[in-house]
Amino acid sequence: MKMHxxxxxxxxISFVISVLISITAAFxxxxxKTEFISGRVLDxxxxxxxxxxxxxxxxxxxxxxxxNGLFMISLNTPNRKVSRQYIVVAGKESFFNGSQVYRRGSxxxxxxxxxxxxxxxxxxxxxITSPLHASFSPNDQINCANxxxxxxxxWGASKMGKAGTNKEVMKEYxxxxxxxxPYQENTCADxxxxxxxxxxxxKTDFNQAVRDNSNRSKGIECDFCHKIKAVEVGNKPGxxxxxxxxxxxxxxxxxxxxxYGPYDNVQAMPMAxxxxxxxxxxxxxxxxxxxxxxxxxxxxxxxLSVYPEAAKQDLYEKGRVxxxxxxxxxxxxxxxxxxxxxxxxxxxxxxxxxxxxxxxMPYYRYIVSGEIRDRFGNERAPDSITPHRxxxxxxxxxxxxxxxxxxxxxxxxxxxxxxxxTNVNAGHRLPTGESSRNLxxxxxxxxxxxxxxxxxxxxxxxxxxxxxxxxTDYAQHPGKGFARIMIDKNGKTNVSSWEAxxxxxxxxxxxxxxxxxxxxxFLPNNIDREEVSVxxxxxxxKKFKTALIKDxxxxxxxxxxxxxxxxxxxxx
Amino acid sequence: xxSKIIVTIFxxxxxxxxxxxxTLKGVVEGGKKLKKNQAIVYLTGSFKSEVxxxxxxxxxxQNMAFKPHVLPISIGTTVAFLxxxxxxxxxxxxDKEQYNLGSWPKGEKKTYEFKQKGVYTQLCNVHPxxxxxxxxxxxxxxDLTDKKGRFEIKGLPPGNYTVRVWHEKLRFKKQxxxxxxxxxxxxINRK
Numbered sequence: 194m195k196m197h198x199x200x201x202x203x204x205x206i207s208f209v210i211s212v213l214i215s216i217t218a219a220f221x222x223x224x225x226k227t228e229f230i231s232g233r234v235l236d237x238x239x240x241x242x243x244x245x246x247x248x249x250x251x252x253x254x255x256x257x258x259x260x261n262g263l264f265m266i267s268l269n270t271p272n273r274k275v276s277r278q279y280i281v282v283a284g285k286e287s288f289f290n291g292s293q294v295y296r297r298g299s300x301x302x303x304x305x306x307x308x309x310x311x312x313x314x315x316x317x318x319x320x321i322t323s324p325l326h327a328s329f330s331p332n333d334q335i336n337c338a339n340x341x342x343x344x345x346x347x348w349g350a351s352k353m354g355k356a357g358t359n360k361e362v363m364k365e366y367x368x369x370x371x372x373x374x375p376y377q378e379n380t381c382a383d384x385x386x387x388x389x390x391x392x393x394x395x396k397t398d399f400n401q402a403v404r405d406n407s408n409r410s411k412g413i414e415c416d417f418c419h420k421i422k423a424v425e426v427g428n429k430p431g432x433x434x435x436x437x438x439x440x441x442x443x444x445x446x447x448x449x450x451x452x453y454g455p456y457d458n459v460q461a462m463p464m465a466x467x468x469x470x471x472x473x474x475x476x477x478x479x480x481x482x483x484x485x486x487x488x489x490x491x492x493x494x495x496x497l498s499v500y501p502e503a504a505k506q507d508l509y510e511k512g513r514v515x516x517x518x519x520x521x522x523x524x525x526x527x528x529x530x531x532x533x534x535x536x537x538x539x540x541x542x543x544x545x546x547x548x549x550x551x552x553x554m555p556y557y558r559y560i561v562s563g564e565i566r567d568r569f570g571n572e573r574a575p576d577s578i579t580p581h582r583x584x585x586x587x588x589x590x591x592x593x594x595x596x597x598x599x600x601x602x603x604x605x606x607x608x609x610x611x612x613x614x615t616n617v618n619a620g621h622r623l624p625t626g627e628s629s630r631n632l633x634x635x636x637x638x639x640x641x642x643x644x645x646x647x648x649x650x651x652x653x654x655x656x657x658x659x660x661x662x663x664x665t666d667y668a669q670h671p672g673k674g675f676a677r678i679m680i681d682k683n684g685k686t687n688v689s690s691w692e693a694x695x696x697x698x699x700x701x702x703x704x705x706x707x708x709x710x711x712x713x714x715f716l717p718n719n720i721d722r723e724e725v726s727v728x729x730x731x732x733x734x735k736k737f738k739t740a741l742i743k744d745x746x747x748x749x750x751x752x753x754x755x756x757x758x759x760x761x762x763x764x765x
Numbered sequence: 766x767x768s769k770i771i772v773t774i775f776x777x778x779x780x781x782x783x784x785x786x787x788t789l790k791g792v793v794e795g796g797k798k799l800k801k802n803q804a805i806v807y808l809t810g811s812f813k814s815e816v817x818x819x820x821x822x823x824x825x826x827q828n829m830a831f832k833p834h835v836l837p838i839s840i841g842t843t844v845a846f847l848x849x850x851x852x853x854x855x856x857x858x859x860d861k862e863q864y865n866l867g868s869w870p871k872g873e874k875k876t877y878e879f880k881q882k883g884v885y886t887q888l889c890n891v892h893p894x895x896x897x898x899x900x901x902x903x904x905x906x907x908d909l910t911d912k913k914g915r916f917e918i919k920g921l922p923p924g925n926y927t928v929r930v931w932h933e934k935l936r937f938k939k940q941x942x943x944x945x946x947x948x949x950x951x952x953i954n955r956k
C-alpha cells in the first residue's frame with residue numbers, strides 16, 4: 194500500500210514537471226520575437242518612393258512603401274522558407290526594379306530605384322526571337338529565347354508568333370490591297386507586323402513588312418510587346434494606339450535590355466526589368482483587339498438600331514466608323530454590368546488567354562529555362578506565371594464555352610422542342626473577333642429508325658450556313674446562326690468590315706446571356722414516342738460559307754457543344 | 766406433410782435468395798471512344814428508388830484535369846470537390862441546378878448536394894479546356910464501364926427493367942430485360 198502511494202506520488206510529480214515544461218515551451222514559443230526586414234525605397238536623388246511594391250524575391254506576398262519610402266516585411270509568415278539571407282526586391286511603375294540582399298540580423302536596407310528614362314529611340318533595333326535564334330552562340334545577337342526557352346515554344350506555336358505568316362491573313366490582305374479605297378488606311382501591318390509598322394503607321398505594306406530583312410520577324414515579337422509603355426483605349430488600330438519606350442539601359446558593355454512586365458521582383462542581367470501594372474490589364478490587349486474603320490467624308494450608319502446601348506458612349510463616333518475588332522469593348526461592357534463583389538469582376542483577358550493548359554504539364558516554376566534557371570533562377574508558384582500560349586478560337590478554349598439545354602415534349606402529333614444556348618464562359622461575345630466568325634445551332638429530331646422529323650415551325654440556319662447538298666451545307670436546316678452581319682454599299686451581306694458601310698444585325702451571344710428558341714416538329718401517330726430523340730449541336734466557323742468559299746478547310750469548323758435527349762427520359 | 770411444407774418453404778427461400786442476388790453483367794460495344802471515356806450503364810424501372818449507399822464521392826482537380834472524368838451518383842448524394850493542383854481552380858456547372866462553387870487554392874474543399882437527376886457538366890472558368898461530368902441518377906443500380914466496356918450490377922431484385930447507357934459522345938440502344946433467373950449477361954450496341 195505504501196509502495197503504491199509512493200509510485201503515485203512519483204507519477205504525479207513527473208506529470209506536474211512535464212506540464213510545466215510544456216507551458217514554458219509554449220510560452221517561449223508564443224513570445225518568440227517576430228522577425229522583420231525593414232528598410233527604405235529611394236530614388237537616385239535620395240528622395241523616398243511611396244507605393245513601391247517590395248517582396249522577398251519569388252514570394253507571393255508583398256508590402257507597399259509608405260510616403261517616407263519605409264517598409265517592413267515579416268519573416269514569420271507561414272510558408273516562408275527559413276534562410277540565412279533573402280533577396281529583397283522593389284518595383285514601381287516607371288522605375289527599373291531594384292534589389293538588395295538582406296542577411297539575417299543586419300540593419301535596415303536601402304533599395305535605390307533608377308527611373309526609366311522618358312525617351313523613345315526611333316532607330317532602336319528590336320531583338321528578334323525566332324526558333325532560328327533560340328540557341329545561343331557568341332556570334333548571335335542575344336535574344337529572349339536564350340533564357341525564356343519555354344515561352345519561346347509557346348509563343349512560336351501561337352497566333353502571336355505566326356501573325357506575320359498566317360495564310361488566311363495574307364489572303365485577306367491580298368483582297369484588301371486590290372480593293373482598298375483611297376480614304377482607307379493600310380492598317381493590317383499595324384497589328385500583324387508592328388515592328389515594321391511602328392515608324393510608318395497606317396501606311397505599311399504588310400507583304401513588304403513580312404519580306405523585309407530588317408524586320409526578320411514572323412510574328413509579334415517579345416521585345417516589341419515588352420517595350421509598350423502606354424496604350425490608348427479606343428478605335429485606333431495596333432501601333433497607332435501604342436506608345437513605346439525603345440531604349441537600352443546603360444551604355445557600351447554595360448548595356449542591358451529594357452523590358453516592361455508584370456513582375457516587380459525580377460532583376461536579372463542582361464535584362465533590366467521594370468514593373469508595369471498595364472501588363473496585367475485588359476487595356477493592354479485593346480491595342481489590337483479594339484479598332485474601327487473610318488467611313489468616307491460625312492457618311493454615317495444607323496448604329497443605334499443595332500446597338501441601342503451604344504447611346505451612352507461614342508465608340509461608333511456617331512456612326513462614322515465601322516467596328517472591326519471589338520472584343521475589348523464587349524468585355525468592357527460586360528464588366529460594367531457586374532457588381533463589385535461579383536466573382537467575375539476584374540477577370541482580365543490575360544486570366545483566360547495566358548493561362549495553363551493540360552498539355553503544358555508538368556508546371557514549370559521558373560520563367561527562365563535551362564542553365565540560366567539552375568544558376569540564377571528564382572522559383573515561383575505556377576499561379577504567378579503566365580504562359581504565353583495566347584489560346585484563342587481553338588478547341589481547347591471553346592470547350593465548355595457554350596451550353597445547350599434541350600426540353601422536348603410530345604403533344605398529339607406534334608413535338609415541341611425548346612433550345613437554350615448560353616454563353617457560359619467567354620468574357621466577350623460568342624463568337625468574337627473578325628466579323629466572319631460565326632456560330633451555327635443545328636437542331637434535329639429523329640424517330641427510332643434515325644429518320645428526321647419534319648419541321649412545322651421554327652427558325653432555319655441562314656444562307657451563310659452554306660447552300661447546297663453537301664454535309665456541311667446547313668442553310669435551311671432547323672436551327673439558327675449567331676453572327677455580326679455587315680453590308681457593303683451595294684447591299685451585299687456578310688462582307689468584311691473594311692468593305693462595309695453598316696452593321697445590319699448582331700445577335701452574337703453576350704457573356705452569360707441565354708438565347709432561347711422554339712421548334713415544332715410533325716410527329717406522326719405511328720411513331721413510337723419512346724424512340725424519339727432530339728439533338729442540338731453548336732458549330733463554330735471562322736468564315737461564312739458563302740459562294741466565295743472554295744476551300745472548306747478554311748472554315749475551320751468545330752463542333753463546340755452537342756447534346757441529345759430521348760423523349761421518354763428527357764436526357765437521362 | 767409437415768416435412769413437405771418445410772422442404773417447399775426451404776426451396777422457395779433458396780430461390781428467393783438467388784433472385785435477390787441476381788447480377789447483371791454485360792459489355793457495351795463502342796470502340797475507341799468508349800476506351801477513352803467510360804460509359805455509365807444504369808437501370809430504370811419500377812423498383813424502390815433507394816439511394817445507393819456510398820461514401821462521399823470526390824471530384825478532384827489535378828494537373829489541369831478533373832478526376833474522375835465521369836462520376837455517377839444517386840439523387841441526394843453530396844460530392845466533395847477538391848483541388849490538389851498547384852494553381853487555383855473554379856468549379857461551376859451550367860446545367861440543371863446551375864451552381865458555381867467559386868475558386869479556391871490547393872488543399873481546400875467544397876461540397877455540393879445534388880437534388881435533381883441529370884447530367885451536370887463540370888467546368889472551371891479559368892481553365893476552359895477542363896471538363897468532366899457528374900451524372901445524377903434516380904436509380905440505385907448503375908456501374909461505370911471498364912476499358913473493355915464491361916460492367917456488372919449486383920443485387921437486382923426481380924422485375925422488369927430498361928437498361929440504358931450514358932456516354933458523353935456516343936449513343937446506345939436501350940434494352941428491356943426481365944430479371945427472374947440468376948445472372949443475366951447482355952450486350953449493348955450503339956445506335
